[in-house]
Amino acid sequence: xxxxxxxxxxxxxxxRRIRHDDLLFPKVSIIVTNYNYSRFIVQTLRSVARxxxxxxxxxxxxxxxxxxxxKRIRRFIDDEEIHSEQFRVIERKTNGGQLxxxxxxxxxxxxxxVMMLDSDDILLDDFLxxxxxxxxxxxxxxxxxxxxxxxxxxxxxVSGDHADHQAKGSLTLISRAxxxxxxxxxxxxxxxxxxxxxxxxxxPDNDSLFTICVDYYLANFANLIGGSLLIPAIHGCYRRxxxxxxxxxxxxxxxxxxxxxxxxxxxxxxxQAIMQHVLSRHEQFKALLTPxxxxxxxxxxxxxxxxxxxxxAYPHIFNKSRAYYLIQLFKFKKSRLDLKMxxxxxxxxxxxxxxxxxK
Numbered sequence: 078x079x080x081x082x083x084x085x086x087x088x089x090x091x092x093r094r095i096r097h098d099d100l101l102f103p104k105v106s107i108i109v110t111n112y113n114y115s116r117f118i119v120q121t122l123r124s125v126a127r128x129x130x131x132x133x134x135x136x137x138x139x140x141x142x143x144x145x146x147x148k149r150i151r152r153f154i155d156d157e158e159i160h161s162e163q164f165r166v167i168e169r170k171t172n173g174g175q176l177x178x179x180x181x182x183x184x185x186x187x188x189x190x191v192m193m194l195d196s197d198d199i200l201l202d203d204f205l206x207x208x209x210x211x212x213x214x215x216x217x218x219x220x221x222x223x224x225x226x227x228x229x230x231x232x233x234x235v236s237g238d239h240a241d242h243q244a245k246g247s248l249t250l251i252s253r254a255x256x257x258x259x260x261x262x263x264x265x266x267x268x269x270x271x272x273x274x275x276x277x278x279x280x281p282d283n284d285s286l287f288t289i290c291v292d293y294y295l296a297n298f299a300n301l302i303g304g305s306l307l308i309p310a311i312h313g314c315y316r317r318x319x320x321x322x323x324x325x326x327x328x329x330x331x332x333x334x335x336x337x338x339x340x341x342x343x344x345x346x347x348x349q350a351i352m353q354h355v356l357s358r359h360e361q362f363k364a365l366l367t368p369x370x371x372x373x374x375x376x377x378x379x380x381x382x383x384x385x386x387x388x389x390a391y392p393h394i395f396n397k398s399r400a401y402y403l404i405q406l407f408k409f410k411k412s413r414l415d416l417k418m419x420x421x422x423x424x425x426x427x428x429x430x431x432x433x434x435x436k
Contacts, residue, residue, distance in 0.1 A: 088214030088427055090206070103213075105205050105270065106188030107135040110178040111196035115146040117316065118196045119153050120232070125194070126160045130205035135164045137196075138182040141172040146196075174288030180280060183273075191273045193292070198267035199228070199314040207312050208270040214427045216250050219303030220271040220296065222263035223312040227328055230318030236328045239264040239315060244307035247424045252304040253413070254420040255377040256297055256351070259344035262420070263305065265315050266292035275299050278361075281354055290341050298351050301377060302366075306425070352378055356387075359394045368397075369405060376409045 089095055090102065107125055111118055118137075125135050139147050147168055154164045167181060179193050190212065194200065208221050224244065227236035243249070243262040251262065263269065269292070279298045287294055299305065317327065326337070355362050355374065363371045372395075375384055388395045388402065395402065 088210045090210050090213065102132055103189035103209065104187060105130070105133045105209065106183070106186035106191040106273065107133055107194050108179055108182035108186065108191060109135060109137045109194045109196050110140060110175055110182065111137060111142060111146055111150070112140040112172070112178075113142045113144045113146060114196040115142065115144040115149050118146055119149055121194065121196050121199060122150070122153050122164070124200040124202075125164075126157055127202050128200065128205045129202050130209055133163060133205055134186065134188060136167065136182040136185055137164065138167045138178040139169060140174070140178045141169050173284060176281075176287050176291045176294075177284040179291060180284045183276060183280070186273070189273055190270050191276055192270045193266045193295075195265070195267050195316075197316040197318070198225075198265070199316070200267070201312050201314070204312040205270075207308060207310070211248070211306055211308055211427075212270065212272075215248065215306055216304075216425050218250065218306045219275045219299035220269050221306045221308055222268045222296075223308035224310060225264045225268050225313045225315040226311055228314045228316050229327070230316065232316075234314070235317075237311070239268070241265075242268070242307065243422075244309035246309050248309060248426065249307040250304060250421075250423040250425045251300060251307065252421050252423065253416065254297075254300050254304075255413075256301060256348055256419070257378065257380060258419060259347075260419055261293070261296075263292075263296055263307065264313075266295070267315060268313055269296065271295070271299060272303070275303055278302070278365075279351075279354065281350060282357070286350055287342055287347075293341070294347050294350065297347065298354075300420075301351070301374065348378060352383075352387075356391060356394065359391075372402065372405050373409050376406060381406075 109121060109125075122135070122137070125133070137150055139150065150166055154161050154166065157164065165185070167185065169178065169181070183191060190209065204223070207223060211221050212218070222242065224242045225239040226234050227239060229235050241261055242264040276295065276299075279295065279302070281294075296305070352375070359371070362374070366374060375387065379387065388399070
């Protein structure tokens, strides 16, 4: 009887036992939101069609563009010989902004994983394969973020790194995060692949809550609940150009300033939106986080003064004694004494398969 060896650090994508049992690999829904980026959109869609991982769908949401975006999108899909059925277009009748467009695309999606791809960015051929591999073969997280080349409006590669991305050579787990103060350690939204169940949990009810910088809300909220994984290798391209909603600054060197921060919604707006969302769905979040975890979530997001105010304002939600919350706060503070940053960074590896899987 012959035996076929597997790589010593195989992931489910290379585990032949899965194929033997007719198990399926997850679908990734790629939501492309577009507004007046006709000069970039076809290149973006071509990068989707080239993916080496084939179980994906791409939903293009045009947010009432006034240029010829819709004509170019339809022509690309009509001319796409192999993957045309995997593309769908939603042509909006009103302009609602980035969050609203993404939410409409997400509601129409069917994937177990989802990403928000800006219509001026590019995915390298192995982007989806790499992200699915890490989602299935590494520590389970809410989302992954890989590094990006930075390109200009003409498509010239002007930087071999996205300065915000903090992996710096190592596969890095981000956990135990707080959010009283703002920070950003990932690349852009086009570098991220989320679990769809997480997005469904944290999407706000108000689709006009944020018109730009939606990734700041999604990434930080998801990271607070389920952690994130920084993939150090480069698997996509982020375009910086004068017409970008936020990342309009040129690459000047080590200056870590992607865009005009005066245009970025205040950190406190995101923090308040996250807390209100959890309060509005408190029964669901208590069941997911456990009562203790629910309490600790607010320790990580609210100030002490705000938390005391929440105890008074929502007695039906925070329905235990004051002594209970003081004890939980003491335990929480003690558990974070060793952390110098608002999050914990841990270097991780792909999980090796059991020895029986290599025979």
